[in-house]
Amino acid sequence: xxxxxxxxxxxxxxxxxxxxxxxxxxxxxxxxxxxxxxxxxxxxxxxxxxxxxxxx
Numbered sequence: 083x084x085x086x087x088x089x090x091x092x093x094x095x096x097x098x099x100x101x102x103x104x105x106x107x108x109x110x111x112x113x114x115x116x117x118x119x120x121x122x123x124x125x126x127x128x129x130x131x132x133x134x135x136x137x138x
Contacts, residue, residue: 085118092117099113102116102117
């Protein structure tokens, strides 16, 4: 889907970029597409982030 609007640029630490790159690679899209898709999913309340200290 073409996306005519741009938000950014994002600035990431190397560790953050590495984490996002690995997640995007598992899912298939580019890092930017992965970040966009995940952000929209959270914004549309189809995914609720869990604080790190709640995870097992």
